[in-house]
Amino acid sequence: MAKLKLALYWAAACGGCDVAVLDINERILKVAELADLLLWPVALDFKYRHVEAMPDGHIDVCLFNGAVRNSENEHVARLLRKKSKVLVAFGSCAYMGGIPGLANFFSRREVLQHVYSDTASTVNPGGTVPLEKVRIPAGELELPTFFQRVRTLDQVVLVDYYLPGCPPVVDQVWAVIEAIAAGNLPPPGSVVGASDSALCDECERKKDEKKIKQFRSVATYRPDPETCLLEQGVICCGPATRAGCGAKCVKANMPCRGCYGPPPGVTDQGAKMLSAVASVVDSDDPAEVERIISQIQDPAGTFYRFSLPSSLLNGAHRKEIA
Amino acid sequence: MTFEPKIVGILCNWCSYTGADLAGTARITYAPNVRIVRVMCSGRVDPTFVLHALRGGADGVLIAGCHPGDCHYQAGNYKAMRRYELLKRVLDQFGVEPARVRLEWVSASEGERFASIVNDMTDKIRALGPFKEAQG
C-alpha cells in the first residue's frame, strides 16, 4: 500500500493540538511508517510555496487545527482544502471556534485596544499597533488582516470530519489516525474520535435529583469527589457536552468546561447548558431565583466557552461589530 | 420606508394563546407585528427557540404563559421563569437589548393585556431598530 500523504496545520491556535499529536509518543514512529508528512509547521520546515506547487488533491488527509482569525488563516484553509482529499477540523478551535472564538464577544477595535493598550502587563508608551503594511529600507513588510470575527473552519471551506477536544485526547487522536490509514472512516460530515452520548451518560458520579440554592466556584469550594458536581452547585457542562474524553476533568474533581462540543441533536451548546443550569435552581420565587442566578459569573462565556463562533448568534450583536 | 419590527410570539395553548384569540374575537385593535407560534406550555420554550428566531430574522421574541399558579402542567411557567432569568443575562452579554426578548403572563381572559403588551413591545423595538443591522 502506498504511504498516506499527511499534512498538519495550525491556524488561530495555541499549539496544544500539535502537542496532542506529539503526545502519541513512540506511536509517532508508527505514523512515520504509515505516512509521509507533507506539511507540519510546528515540527518540520516546509514553506507554503511547497504546498502551492502540489497538484490538487495531492494530500490524502489534512489535520487542520485552529480557528480562522485572519487572512493568512483563511488563505491557507482554502489552499489546503484544494490540495487535500480529506480535510479534518482537528480540535475545538477548528471545529467550533474554541477559546480564540470568545473574542467574538468584542469587536476588532476592542480586542486590539485591550491587547496593545489596556492589559495590566502592557507597556506601550508609543501606542504602537500592528499595521498591515510597513515600509522599511529593505522593502515593504506585510501582516495578515485581522478579521472582525473569528470563524470556524467549516464557515470558510467544506470540512469532511470533525475531531473535537481542546485538545483531543491522545488515544482518540491515535484511533482516528489508524482509522484513516485503514480507510475505515464514517460518512463525511461526521464527528470522529468521540461518542454519541452526553458526558453525563458516561460520568460515574452519583446522580440524584439536582436542586440547588447556591452556585459555587472550585476556586473556593472543594467538591465531594463522588457526587455529581452540578448537584453541588458547581457548573459542570456535562449535560451539554459530547462524551469522548473519558470524563477527564470530572475525574480530576474539576467541572467539565464543554470542550468536546454539543452532543448529537443539540444545535446550540450554550442554550442547552443554559437550560440545564436553570433547571437545577430550587425556587419558584422570582426574587430568590434572581438572587441564585446572579451568583453565576459570566454565564455566556461559561456556556459558550468553546462554541461561540459556531453558535446561533455567532457573537455579540452591537452596531460597532456589524 | 419606516421600520416595522417582526416579533415572534411563542404562546402557551391554555392561557396566552386563548388570550390572544380573545383579543381578536373582541376586535381589539393592536399592532400587527407579532407572528404567533402556539406551544402546549411556556415550560416547553427552549432558549434555542429564541435564538433561532433572532438568527432567522426576528427583531424580538415574546414568550407568554399562564400566571404563576395557573399552569396546566403545574410548574411549566416556573421553569420558563428560571430559564428566562438566565437567558436575560446571557442575551445581555450578546448585546441583545432587554426590550427584544420578554416573558409575560397572560390569562385566557386578558385579551386587553395581550394587546397592550404587543403594542408596547412593538413601540420599543421600533425605536431600537432592526436586530439584523447589529449583526456581523
Ligand code: SF4
Ligand atoms: S483546540 Fe484547544 S488545544 Fe487545540 S489549538 Fe485550540 S485552544 Fe489549543
Ligand code: SF4
Ligand atoms: S453534570 Fe458533570 S458531574 Fe454531574 S453527571 Fe454530568 S458530567 Fe457528571
Ligand code: SF4
Ligand atoms: S471533561 Fe469536558 S472539558 Fe474536560 S476534557 Fe472532557 S469534554 Fe473537555
Ligand code: FES
Ligand atoms: S400551560 Fe400555560 S404556562 Fe404551562
